Amino acid sequence: xxxxxxxxxxxxxxxxxxxxxxxxxxxxxxxxxxxxxxxxxxxxxxxxxxxxxxxxxxxxxxxxxxxxxxxxxxxxxxxxxxxxxxxxxxxxxxxxxxxxxxxxxxxxxxxxxxxxxxxxxxxxxxxxxxxxxxxxxxxxxxxxxxxxxxxxxxxxxxxxxxxxxxxxxxxxxxxxxxxxxxxxxxxxxxxxxxxxxxxxxxxxxxxxxxxxxxxxxxxxxxxxxxxxxxxxxxxxxxxxxxxxxxxxxxxxxxxxxxxxxxxxxxxxxxxxxxxxxxxxxxxxxxxxxxxxxxxxxxxxxxxxxxxxxxxxxxxxxxxxxxxxxxxxxxxxxxxxxxxxxx
Amino acid sequence: xxxxxxxxxxxxxxxxxxxxxxxxxxxxxxxxxxxxxxxxxxxxxxxxxxxxxxxxxxxxxxxxxxxxxxxxxxxxxxxxxxxxxxxxxxxxxxxxxxxxxxxxxxxxxxxxxxxxxxxxxxxxxxxxxxxxxxxxxxxxxxxxxxxxxxxxxxxxxxxxxxxxxxxxxxxxxxxxxxxxxxxxxxxxxxxxxxxxxxxxxxxxxxxxxxxxxxxxxxxxxxxxxxxxxxxxxxxxxxxxxxxxxxxxxxxxxxxxxxxxxxxxxxxxxxxxxxxxxxxxxx
Numbered sequence: 001x002x003x004x005x006x007x008x009x010x011x012x013x014x015x016x017x018x019x020x021x022x023x024x025x026x027x028x029x030x031x032x033x034x035x036x037x038x039x040x041x042x043x044x045x046x047x048x049x050x051x052x053x054x055x056x057x058x059x060x061x062x063x064x065x066x067x068x069x070x071x072x073x074x075x076x077x078x079x080x081x082x083x084x085x086x087x088x089x090x091x092x093x094x095x096x097x098x099x100x101x102x103x104x105x106x107x108x109x110x111x112x113x114x115x116x117x118x119x120x121x122x123x124x125x126x127x128x129x130x131x132x133x134x135x136x137x138x139x140x141x142x143x144x145x146x147x148x149x150x151x152x153x154x155x156x157x158x159x160x161x162x163x164x165x166x167x168x169x170x171x172x173x174x175x176x177x178x179x180x181x182x183x184x185x186x187x188x189x190x191x192x193x194x195x196x197x198x199x200x201x202x203x204x205x206x207x208x209x210x211x212x213x214x215x216x217x218x219x220x221x222x223x224x225x226x227x228x229x230x231x232x233x234x235x236x237x238x239x240x241x242x243x244x245x246x247x248x249x250x251x252x253x254x255x256x257x258x259x260x261x262x263x264x265x266x267x268x269x270x271x272x273x274x275x276x277x278x279x280x281x282x283x284x285x286x287x288x289x290x291x292x293x294x295x296x297x298x299x300x301x302x303x304x305x306x307x308x309x310x311x312x313x314x315x316x317x318x319x320x321x322x323x324x325x326x327x328x329x330x331x332x333x334x335x336x337x338x339x340x341x342x
Numbered sequence: 343x344x345x346x347x348x349x350x351x352x353x354x355x356x357x358x359x360x361x362x363x364x365x366x367x368x369x370x371x372x373x374x375x376x377x378x379x380x381x382x383x384x385x386x387x388x389x390x391x392x393x394x395x396x397x398x399x400x401x402x403x404x405x406x407x408x409x410x411x412x413x414x415x416x417x418x419x420x421x422x423x424x425x426x427x428x429x430x431x432x433x434x435x436x437x438x439x440x441x442x443x444x445x446x447x448x449x450x451x452x453x454x455x456x457x458x459x460x461x462x463x464x465x466x467x468x469x470x471x472x473x474x475x476x477x478x479x480x481x482x483x484x485x486x487x488x489x490x491x492x493x494x495x496x497x498x499x500x501x502x503x504x505x506x507x508x509x510x511x512x513x514x515x516x517x518x519x520x521x522x523x524x525x526x527x528x529x530x531x532x533x534x535x536x537x538x539x540x541x542x543x544x545x546x547x548x549x550x551x552x553x554x555x556x557x558x559x560x561x562x563x564x565x566x567x568x569x570x571x572x573x574x575x576x577x578x579x580x581x582x583x584x585x586x587x588x589x590x591x592x593x594x595x596x597x598x599x600x601x602x603x604x605x606x607x608x609x610x611x612x613x614x615x616x617x618x619x620x621x622x623x624x
Contacts, residue, residue: 045514073513086511090529099525100515141515 001025004145004177008053008063010043010201012036016051017043017201023145026171026178028192029203030185030224036201037181038083041147044179045080046073057144057177079138079176083149085130087122093133094118101140112136128159132166139174146171148180152187164190165340189229190263190339197221213268214303215294222296222310227337228266230306234258234338241283241333248306252284256338265337268310273302274328275319282330290323304329376588380581388586396562397570397587404478404566405546408485412493412542417535420497421523435498441491449487450555457483458556480557481564489546496538500531537602544598547591567591 004023009016017036021027029037042048044055046062049070055063062071087096093114098105109115112132122130131151138146151167152160168191171178181198182188188195189209196206197220205217209229216222232244232252242254244264252264272278277285288305293316300316302309309329311321321327377385388394423435441449455461458475459468467474474480504527512522528535550568557564559573571587574580 042510045510047510047513072518073510074516074518076514078514080511080514082507082511084507086505086507088508088511088526099512099517137515 001175002058002144002177004044004055004057004179006040006044006053006055008043008050008055008065010036010039010048010050012039012201015201019198019201019203021179021196021203021206023177023179025193026180026191027194027196027206028188029179029181029196029198030183030188031181031198032224033183035198037183037198038149039201040198041080041149041179041181044145044147045078046071046076060144077142077144078147079141079143079145080147081131081134081138081149081151084154085122085134087125087130087133087137089122092119092121093125096122096133097137097140100137101142104140104142108136108140126159127155128163131155131163135167135170143176146174146176146178148178150182151180151191153182153184161340167191168340185224185226186229186265186339189225189227195225197224210306210308214292214301214308216296216301218296222299222301226267228264228268228271228307229339230264230266232262232264234260234262242338244338246306250286250305252286252336253333254336254338255334256336258338258340261340263339265339266307266331266335268301268308270335271307271309271329271331273304273309273311273315273319273321274330277328278330280330281332283333284331284336286329287326288329289326290321292323293321302327307331373592376585376592379585384582385586385589388583389590391583391586393561393565393570393574393583394587394590397565397567398590400478400481400562400564401547401566404481404485405543407478408482408489408546409539409543411482411486412490413539416490416494417497420494421501421527424498424501438498439491439495441487442495446488446549446551447555450484450552453480453483453487453552453556475556476558476560476564478557478564481553481566484552484556485546485549488549488552489542492545493535493538493542496541497531497535500534500538501527503534504530533605536605540598540602544595547594 001024006023007020009018011017015036017039019040029040031037039048043050044062050063050065052065053063054061054065057077060077061067061069062076063069088099091099094105094109097108101108106115109118112135114129114132114136117125117129117133122133125133131154152164155163164187171191180188180191185195189212193208194206195209195212197204197212199220205212205221207215212221212225213228216225230246232246234242234244234254236257236259237243242256242258244252244254244262246252246264254264272282277287286305286307291303291305292301294301295313298313299310300313300321302311302316302321304327307329315321319327419438423431423438454475457463457467459473472479474483508526508530509522512526513519517525548568549566550572553564553566554569554572559565559569561570561573565573567587567590571584571591574587575584
């Protein structure tokens with residue numbers, strides 16, 4: 001797979017966006033609104049010109065301040081999917097897709113299962129359909145890089161879950177270096193191999209999703225990166241609970257219903273850590289050695305097996321939690337959410 | 343107490359409806375009078391008067407030429423002013439809009455001292471063999487100066503209303519700036535441009551002050567319909583002719599307005615009082 005390498009400085013209204021990032025596979029940038037996320041995509045696409053730096057796809061140079069080189073958006077092989085999709089309202093679905101690539105239009109309508117909508121104008125489409133058209137259009141341009149701006153935020157909660165699954169599949173299928181930005185950590189963790197946290201134009205941390213939850217660089221990253229997301233396979237049980245066998249072999253239960261491959265979402269502050277098995281209502285128990293203890297403000301992130309718990313510093317001291325010691329992490333089935341995770 | 347309130351309320355209601363009646367009568371009566379002052383047959387008869395037909399030909403010809411000029415020069419100007427931000431832009435936009443509020447007679451004087459024989463560019467035009475006073479070229483210039491800004495102003499607003507993300511999307515989809523303009527920007531601004539163009543035609547058809555000063559009023563050459571209304575009215579027994587031309591202009595104006603409203607462009611053609619809030623990219 002190709003690599004998009006970016007390293008640039010872009011002055012924005014209240015701060016300078018500085019980013020050095022190599023995109024291979026799928027990278028998600030998360031951060032609060034106003035962190036400069038969209039500007040990153042605009043800079044890569046050539047819609048704004050950074051003050052300094054360099055942007056290249058493998059050895060295809062798109063921007064190099066030192067050489068005075070700046071390629072226009074139409075001279076860069078980018079597929080940018082805008083937050084509100086930016087479909088042309090005066091063209092039907094087929095015309096929208098054909099705008100990017102005439103010869104590939106029908107193939108892509110077919111591939112994205114929107115052939116039946118070919119003659120429909122964007123205003124009449126549902127949120128999920130609009131997103132498929134936007135993706136089909138961006139990919140019909142035959143891009144070398146895919147850029148997604150808040151790909152799921154314009155969708156309602158029900159559509160979102162389905163579309164997230166489709167998107168995961170699609171990203172794998174096309175195998176393009178993909179940079180996506182979102183304010184939703186769960187979306188980022190479920191779609192990307194690497195997640196970067198962007199605050200006020202600076203990258204605070206870049207790591208695999210699980211690593212980010214387990215070892216947040218600072219308090220902001222800790223509070224922003226919300227949940228554990230574990231892969232597993234779900235099976236419905238007779239007692240109406242769902243049993244999930246995690247990739248590492250551990251078994252957890254959830255009150256959510258699902259079958260097949262799923263993502264298990266657990267918030268670190270919902271995970272309790274003890275030295276022994278407790279007699280309580282928590283159905284999910286994972287026993288193992290502590291892999292790491294990271295202090296964040298007055299709290300600590302403690303990783304046990306695949307899950308990360310958030311406990312107070314006082315508890316760390318009281319229980320003597322140190323890496324290597326064997327402890328028991330427990331959390332309730334009612335607090336264990338299941339999301340599609342192909 | 344209660345009775346006094348009722349009386350006051352009733353009185354206010356009467357005043358309210360009286361105000362409406364006066365306003366409506368005032369606005370509508372002059373137009374009705376044009377059609378009722380003489381029998382319709384006499385109006386119809388005057389349509390074949392050479393003064394009327396000559397003026398119609400001059401008006402149509404100069405309107406068509408001036409509109410082509412306004413569209414070809416005004417559209418790129420409007421697009422530039424709508425899509426670029428540069429120091430002094432508000433001043434430039436204000437200068438472009440100035441003729442809208444300028445008295446047409448002042449525009450006429452301005453044309454004379456700019457392009458007339460003894461004007462700023464007079465000698466240059468002379469050297470090039472161009473003569474633009476008291477001929478149809480002068481009529482075209484007068485119409486363009488007075489009516490053109492109506493189109494340009496509306497065109498700026500229409501281009502500004504086109505979602506910038508759509509333009510950006512077009513570029514990232516591989517389209518250059520020309521293809522983007524003709525396939526995305528122009529089609530999306532078309533409604534507003536058409537509305538501006540219609541208002542510009544209506545204003546141009548009625549142009550009087552600047553034309554009479556810069557081009558004069560010579561039948562068959564520079565005498566447009568509004569000028570003919572004035573000259574025939576001044577002439578002996580010319581009221582019938584003046585009324586006939588006026589009736590014609592009322593019908594044309596009404597047709598333009600109805601067409602605009604029917605197409606839904608009239609509402610959209612008003613430039614927004616406040617710029618539509620657009621979230622800045624973060």
